Amino acid sequence: xxxxxxxxxxxxxxxxxxxxxxxxxxxxxxxxxxxxxxxxxxxxxxxxxxxxxxxxxxxxxxxxxxxxxxxxxxxxxxxxxxxxxxxxxxxxxxxxxxxxxxxxxxxxxxxxxxxxxxxxxxxxxxxxxxxxxxxxxxxxxxxxxxxxxxxxxxxxxxxxxxxxxxxxxxxxxxxxxxxxxxxxxxxxxxxxxxxxxxxxxxxxxxxxxxxxxxxxxxxxxxxxxxxxx
Amino acid sequence: xxxxxxxxxxxxxxxxxxxxxxxxxxxxxxxxxxxxxxxxxxxxxxxxxxxxxxxxxxxxxxxxxxxxxxxxxxxxxxxxxxxxxxxxxxxxxxxxxxxxxxxxxxxxxxxxxxxxxxxxxxxxxxxxxxxxxxxxxxxxxxxxxxxxxxxxxxxxxxxxxxxxxxxxxxxxxxxxxxxxxxxxxxxxxxxxxxxxxxxxxxxxxxxxxxxxxxxxxxxxxxxxxxxxxxxxxxxxxxxxxxxxxxxxxxxxxxxxxxxxxxxxx
Numbered sequence: 001x002x003x004x005x006x007x008x009x010x011x012x013x014x015x016x017x018x019x020x021x022x023x024x025x026x027x028x029x030x031x032x033x034x035x036x037x038x039x040x041x042x043x044x045x046x047x048x049x050x051x052x053x054x055x056x057x058x059x060x061x062x063x064x065x066x067x068x069x070x071x072x073x074x075x076x077x078x079x080x081x082x083x084x085x086x087x088x089x090x091x092x093x094x095x096x097x098x099x100x101x102x103x104x105x106x107x108x109x110x111x112x113x114x115x116x117x118x119x120x121x122x123x124x125x126x127x128x129x130x131x132x133x134x135x136x137x138x139x140x141x142x143x144x145x146x147x148x149x150x151x152x153x154x155x156x157x158x159x160x161x162x163x164x165x166x167x168x169x170x171x172x173x174x175x176x177x178x179x180x181x182x183x184x185x186x187x188x189x190x191x192x193x194x195x196x197x198x199x200x201x202x203x204x205x206x207x208x209x210x211x212x213x214x215x216x217x218x219x220x221x222x223x224x225x226x227x228x229x
Numbered sequence: 230x231x232x233x234x235x236x237x238x239x240x241x242x243x244x245x246x247x248x249x250x251x252x253x254x255x256x257x258x259x260x261x262x263x264x265x266x267x268x269x270x271x272x273x274x275x276x277x278x279x280x281x282x283x284x285x286x287x288x289x290x291x292x293x294x295x296x297x298x299x300x301x302x303x304x305x306x307x308x309x310x311x312x313x314x315x316x317x318x319x320x321x322x323x324x325x326x327x328x329x330x331x332x333x334x335x336x337x338x339x340x341x342x343x344x345x346x347x348x349x350x351x352x353x354x355x356x357x358x359x360x361x362x363x364x365x366x367x368x369x370x371x372x373x374x375x376x377x378x379x380x381x382x383x384x385x386x387x388x389x390x391x392x393x394x395x396x397x398x399x400x401x402x403x404x405x406x407x408x409x410x411x412x413x414x415x416x417x418x419x420x421x422x423x424x425x426x427x428x429x430x431x432x433x434x435x436x437x438x439x440x441x442x443x444x445x446x447x448x449x450x451x452x453x454x455x456x457x458x459x460x461x462x463x464x465x466x467x468x469x470x471x472x473x474x475x476x477x478x479x480x481x482x483x484x485x486x487x488x489x490x491x492x493x494x
């Protein structure tokens with residue numbers, strides 16, 4: 001895409017994009033850390049991850065201020081408008097991903113603290129690997145400006161939802177088998193839900209990336225394609 | 230907001246007020262406007278945008294034959310007002326200009342009283358039967374132009390004694406006084422401050438249901454604010470036309486995008 005005649009405008013948009021990307025990688029990192037802490041029941045790491053969420057919150061504030069500045073001074077239109085509107089929405093979505101990771105860390109502390117420690121179910125490992133990859137891939141799609149890659153992430157959400165259903169059933173079965181372990185299993189159940197929600201947020205980010213690039217909502221584009229237009 | 234444009238779309242009369250078919254304009258050897266096909270509707274404000282020299286003002290001036298006075302200027306193609314070619318030999322140009330009014334970049338009231346400025350058109354076109362009906366036309370035109378409250382007690386003052394924004398609204402009142410069907414505006418706010426601009430834009434909004442309004446503007450934000458349809462010109466060609474919301478959120482053409490976002494193109 002051609003550069004703006006006002007190069008400072010390009011600098012500001014670059015700054016907006018860079019904050020989004022930094023938030024994306026930070027969120028992916030927090031998810032990975034929280035899951036490692038859970039896997040190893042490493043309370044120190046869990047505590048660090050819980051606190052690290054503040055960095056993400058701070059970046060969200062920076063993104064918001066930068067975007068509001070662009071609106072106030074540049075009156076963005078067309079691609080620029082979509083870029084900043086999407087950035088504003090995406091940072092909120094990514095910040096939520098951070099919140100879910102924080103919640104996993106918090107539950108890890110509870111699990112590690114409880115009696116009769118039970119190691120995490122294997123399915124959670126699969127779920128988190130999938131969610132982590134979705135975050136990374138959607139951020140790659142954003143950086144590469146690839147609508148196709150964004151669609152590919154969007155389509156993967158079904159797989160994560162299916163994994164969640166299996167995990168849910170498995171954990172429910174464990175609860176019935178061992179009623180005395182219900183407290184721990186409910187934490188795992190909530191963690192599974194968190195991972196599923198992270199996938200949803202990554203999907204939302206994918207929709208936003210698609211819109212930024214094409215100026216069209218992903219749902220509309222798919223409906224049009226299905227209608228054979 | 231999105232749906233103001235859509236709403237206007239739904240209300241749009243099927244028949245265009247003005248139709249341009251393959252319109253070309255030459256100034257001597259210079260091909261200033263190159264094959265324009267465009268429909269203009271009574272219930273829509275259409276904004277013509279594009280860099281200086283793109284032909285948008287030239288095209289606007291074709292719509293009431295303002296280019297007739299330029300010796301080297303040649304207009305080809307068809308411009309139909311209610312289906313009738315305005316370049317037809319039988320067309321009375323004075324009559325045409327009453328139907329297609331124009332407001333210019335710089336407010337140009339006559340050096341006459343406020344009253345006489347507005348009464349001028351109705352007088353020469355013999356629209357008012359007597360003084361009472363002329364008074365009514367002057368009042369209602371100034372009212373529609375949003376100026377009545379400000380000037381009703383000093384109608385005998387000179388039009389050029391008004392502020393720039395008031396002068397421009399006086400010119401709009403003057404255009405309205407002859408009951409036009411189309412109003413052409415050539416950068417009507419470029420000499421006005423933001424408050425006066427806002428008043429003229431509010432007026433455009435107000436008038437937009439009754440007249441086909443075509444506005445040439447260099448302000449992208451103004452085009453976005455006042456129009457329902459936007460047409461982008463570049464080097465004499467029409468590059469893209471569409472619903473204003475669509476043009477300003479997702480233009481289809483790269484040249485449109487580069488222009489409205491301020492990129493090197």
